[in-house]
Amino acid sequence: MSEFGSNSSVTDSYDEYVMPIWKSLDVPVERAHGCTLEDFDGNEYLDAFSGISVTNVGHGNDAVVEAATNQLERFVHGCSYVHPNEPVASLAETIADVSPGDLQKSFFCNSGTEAVEGAIKLARKYTGSTEVVALEMGFHGRTLGSLALTGNNAYKREMAPALNDVFHAGAPYGYRCPRCEGERCTPSCADDIEHVIGTHTSGDVAAVVVEPVMGEAGIIVPPDGWLERVQEIAHDHGALLVCDEVQTGYGRTGELFASAHFDVEPDILTQAKGIANGLPLGAFTASEAVADAFDAGDHLSTFGGNPVACASALATIDQLRGGIVENVREQGRWLESELDSLEGAHDAVGQTRGLGLMWGIELVDPEKTGPRGVAPAPDADLAASVRDHLRDESGVVIGVGGYYKNVLRLQPPLSMTRDQLQRVVEALERALEAV
Template sequence: MPEQYSNSSVTAAYDDHVMPIWKSLHVPIKRAEGCTLEDFDGNEYLDVFSGISVVNAGHGNEAITEAATDQLERFVHGCSYVHPNEPVARLAERIADVTPGDLQKTFFCNSGTEAVEGAVKLARKYTGSKEVIALEMGFHGRTLGSLALTGNKSYKRGMAPTINDVAHAAPPYGYRCPRCDGDRCDASCADQLERVIGSHTSGDLAAVVVEPVMGEAGIVVPSAEWLQRVEEIVHAHDALLILDEVQTGYGRTGELFATEHFDVEPDIMTQAKGIANGLPLGAFTAPAEIADAFESGDHLSTFGGNPVACAAALATIDELENGLVDNAREQGAWLESELAALEDEFEVVGETRGLGLMRGVELVDPSEPGPQGVAPRPDAKLASAVGEYLREESKVVMGVGGYYKNVLRFQPPLSIEREQLEYAVDELRTALGEIE
C-alpha cells in the first residue's frame, strides 16, 4: 500500500480490489466542502450532482458534522430496536412533524432500497394482499426484492427478482408519451393504471409504488392531475399508495418533500439519500393505523436507526429548514428559465424539466425519430460526451442518466450559490456548442 495516495493509485486500488461498480464520474475525492470536490492531485471540481442527490446540505456541513461527532463520542451503537435511545426518539418525532399528511410512525433502516422493501412488507401486512404495481422506467433499488419493482432491464440484466407479484404501469413521461404530444401526462394517462390492475393482477392489490419525480428515469415530473388520479385509483381498490421520496425528499425539489407539490398524501413514504447528508440512513413512515400492522419480529434491522446517523439527520433537517429549502426553490426557479433557454439555442436539447434543484436536460438527435415515433431519438452518446467535457475541461461534475442514458442531471447541494450555478450553465452551453 503506498504511503500517500494519488488519483492513479486510488483508481488502481479500485480496479484490483473493489468489485465493479458505477465509476463514470471518474473523480477520486480527497476532500470536499460545500459544493466543491478536490482530488488527490489538487484539482477542484464544482459538484452539481451531490453524490446522487445525497449531500443536500453541502459537503462537510459544520453543524451536521458537529452533531454526528458529539453522538460519536457518547455511543455509536445500541441497536435502536433493542435499546431505546434519544437520537432515534427525537428523529422519529421530528419526522412525524415535518412529513405531509398523517404520517406518524417511522421504521429506520440503512438505505433507500431497504426502505422500499420494508414499505412493501408493511403494505402487504396491513392490507392482507400481495400484489404490487410500480412504474415502467421507475427505480426503487438494486436488491432482488426492490429490483422487481424497478422498471428498467439495464438494472435487471443477469438477475432474477424474487417478488413475483409485481406489475408495471406506464410512467408520466409526457415528452415521449404517444398520448400527450410533449405535454405533461394528465389524469387520462393515469387511467392506464386501471387497465394494468384489470389485466395484470388477480385483484389482490396491496400497493402502488410511485416516485413523485422519477429521478433515474431522467427527472420525469408528473402533473398534479396525474398523481391525484393515481391516488384515487389506488384507494378505490383498497390498496395503499407508497410514495418513494428517497431521491426527492429533504428539500431537493424546493419543498421539504416533493409530495407537497401535488396535493397528494402518501399512505407510506420512503426516505433516504439526503436524510442524513451522507451518513447511511433510510426510513419509511406511515400513519399509526397502518404502522401498527407490524408486530414484534415482523421486520428488523441491526444497524437501522444508528444513533450517529440519526443525530446527523436531526441537524440536517435544521439546516434545511434554516434557509436551504428556500434557496433550492429560489435557485431552482432561476435554473429552470436558464435551462429552458437552451431548448431554443440548441436543436439537440429536446426538453428541460424538473422541480427545485432537481433538473434534467434531455439530449436528442433531431434528425431521427425516437421510440414509437414520439420526440427525436435519445442521444446517449452526446450526453456522455457532454458529461465528459464538463468534467475534464470545465471541472464540473454533472450526472448523466435517464432511461435512455441521455439526460444531464442538475442535482447540486442545496447550498449552491447563484455564481456557481451560472458557471455550471455557462460551461454546459459551451460544451453543447463545442460538441454539437
C-alpha cells in the same frame, strides 16, 4: 494498507480490489466541502450532482459534522431496536412533524432500497394483499425485492427479481408519450394503472409505488392531477399509495418532500439519500393505523437507526428548515428560466424539466425519430460526451441518467449559490457548443 497520494493510486486499487461498480463521474475524491470536490492531485471540481442527491446541505456541513462528532463521543451503536436512545426518538418525532398528512411512525434502516422493501412488507401486512403496481422506467433499488419494482431491464439482466407479484404501468413521460400531444402527459395517463390492475393482476393489490418525480428515469415530473389520480385508483382497489421519496426528499424539489407539490397524502413514505447528508440512513414512515400492522419482530435491522446517523439527520433537517429549502425555491426559479433558454438555443436539447434543484436536460439527435415515432431520438453518446467535457474542461461534475441514458442530471447540493449555478449553466453552454 496503501497510502494514496495520487488519483491513479486510488483508481488502481479500485480496479484490483473493488467489485465492478459505476464510476463514470471518475473523480477520485480526497476531500470535499460545500459544493466543491478536490481530488488527490489538487484539482477542484464544482459538484452539480451531490452524490446522486445525497449531500443536500453541502459536503462537510459544519452543523452536521458537529452533531455526528458529538454523538460519536457518547456512543456509536445502541441498536435502536434493542436499546431506546435519544437520537432515534428525536428523529422519529421530527419526521412525524415535517412529513405530509398523518404519517406518524417511522422504521429506520440503512438505505433507500431497504426502506422500499420494508414499505412493501408493511403494505402487505396491513392490507392482507400481495400484489404491487409500479411504473415502467421507475427505480426503487437493486436488491432482489426492490429490483422487482424497478421498471428497467438494464438493472435486471441475469439477476431475476425475487417478487413475482409486481406489475408495471406506463410512466407520465410526456416528452415520449405516444398517447399525448405536446410535451406533457395528462392526468388521464394515470388510468393506465387502472388498466394494469384490471388486466394483469388478480385484484389482490397491496400497494401502488411511485416516485413523485422520477429520478433515474430522467427527472420526469408528472402533470398536475396525475398523482392525485394514482392515489384515487389505489384506494379504490383497497391498496396503499407508497411514495418513494428516496431521491426527491429532504428539500430537493423546493419542498421538504416532493409530495407537497401535489394534493396527495401518501400512506407510506420512503426516505434515504439526503436524510443524513451522507451518513447511511433510510426510513419508511406510515400513519399509526398502518404502522401498527407490524408486530414486534416482523421487521428488524441491526444497524438501522444508528444514533450517529440519526443525530446527523436531525442536524440536516435543521439546516434545511433554516433557509436552505428557501434557497432551493429561489435558485430553482432562476435555473428553470436559464434552462428554458438553453433548450431554445440548441436543437440537441430536446427538453429540460424539473423542480427546485432537480433538473433533467434531455439530449437528442434532431435528425432521427425516437422510439415509437415520438420525439427526436435519444442521444446517449452526446450526453456522455457533454458530461466528460464538463468535468475535464470546466471542472463541473454532473450526472447522466434516464431510461435511454441521454439525460444530464443536475442535482447539486441545495446550498449552491447563484454564482455557482451560473458557472454550471455557462459550462453547459460551452460543452454543448464544443461537443
